[in-house]
Amino acid sequence: MDFELTEELKMLEDMAYKFAQNELGPISHECDVEEKYTPEIVKKAAENGLVGAWVPEEYGGAEAGCLGLAVITEQLSRVDMGIGLNVVAASFGSEAIYLYGSEEQKKRYLPPVCRGEMVSAGAFTEPDAGTDVAGYRTRAVKDGDDYVINGNKMFITNGTVCGFMVVQCITSPEEKRHNSFSMIIVPGDAEGVTRTKIHGKMGVRSSDTGEISFEDVRVPQENLVGQEGRGFYQLMHFFDTTRPMVAAQGLGLSQACLDVSVRYSKERSVFGAPLGNFQLTQAKLTEMAIKIEALRGLVFKAAWLIDEGRPDYTLAAMAKYLSGETAVFCANAALEIHGGYGYIEEYDVQKYYRDAKILELYEGTKEAEIMTIGRFLLSK
Ligand SMILES: Cc1cc2nc3c(=O)[nH]c(=O)nc-3n(C[C@H](O)[C@H](O)[C@H](O)COP(=O)(O)OP(=O)(O)OC[C@H]3O[C@@H](n4cnc5c(N)ncnc54)[C@H](O)[C@@H]3O)c2cc1C
16 A cells, blocks of 8 residues: 655646646736636646646656546636636546547547647536436437537636537437436537626636537537436546546645635734644644645545546545545635735735635535445445
8 A cells, every 4th residue: 555646746746836826826816817718838737747737648648547637727716716617627528528428529629628729518507407417408300310419508717718518408208317328529619509708706707607508519420428317327437537626636635725814824913922822723724734635635636546447436526525624625725824814815825715616516416425425324
């Protein structure tokens, strides 16, 4: 048993953090306030092998695996979770193509994403169904050699900037709910696709989030990803492999909260002594540090198991759950340690507080994670 990152992963960790400090740090505040998505950062990150880093070399990636992706994600999120999301989720949705797509689809779609020429999206959630994954209604009907798609998707990361998206559609309505879905690749600029940017998010404001409608959108049947009627099961497995990445976002954000809190506890004087001298402060810092260390172990193990070919969906759900809880806890503690200064724009802490909450919502709400873990425990 070895808990050490390999030399290669340590170098990747170091490079990712330096990239984040140099490229994300200086624009962090502006991108947050102005809800600015920055394609040039995605391109630069791709030049450094940070986009689609999990993709094998034969499809243009750095072949760093899910553990490599988790390491990168932690370091980018330590500096800015929203811009970091633009980088690590530039390939979001493409995982489905890698897991289930044909050789031709992998060769066509994965390399341009890894080169930073286009970003992808995974369009699953709908206005009337999020957690209830079998409740989606977007419909794809066969017509000649094509599928004709009608429906709506909601809250889609990269929704208005993606070159293509993997869309979850009902293709076999006559089948039982879980057997009625299929994944279909749709170009972002296909005729009949209308994309609207969602403004006013509480956090990760530099990330692009879109609402997408499909009106008689025609794509060739060769755009089917995997097997017709297996989309629901494919999506479940997709989440098992992407959750460690999302969990690593919370890891980086929590670490950032601890870093600034330790620094501030040394600088700020209260009652004639540094804030850190008081045991109430030490208790907060300690609890943050313990939760972060436990989270790092869980996230890295869940990612490592995927690379070993033994993905563990319960562990991935646990990592994602603990990530949200830890990030929300650490952001709150950091804000309290900063007192009134934590509440104003000049300090990053208020941004961490706003960014943290999304980790309990997307890629499965914390309640959805509990349901997954609970089902597993009771199935034994
Ligand atoms: C910034 C952002 C980015 C996103 N990116 C993407 C993306 O790229 N692709 C994508 O497809 N989606 C994306 N989403 C959508 C996200 O995954 C969903 O919002 C999430 O899954 C919850 O779905 P919902 O909003 O419909 O809530 P609902 O499913 O309506 O849930 C509402 C509440 O009810 C709870 N609940 C639901 N079922 C139960 C139950 N059985 N028992 C108890 N409680 C329950 C939920 O946990 C939640 O607290 C994104 C969302 C946001 C905000």
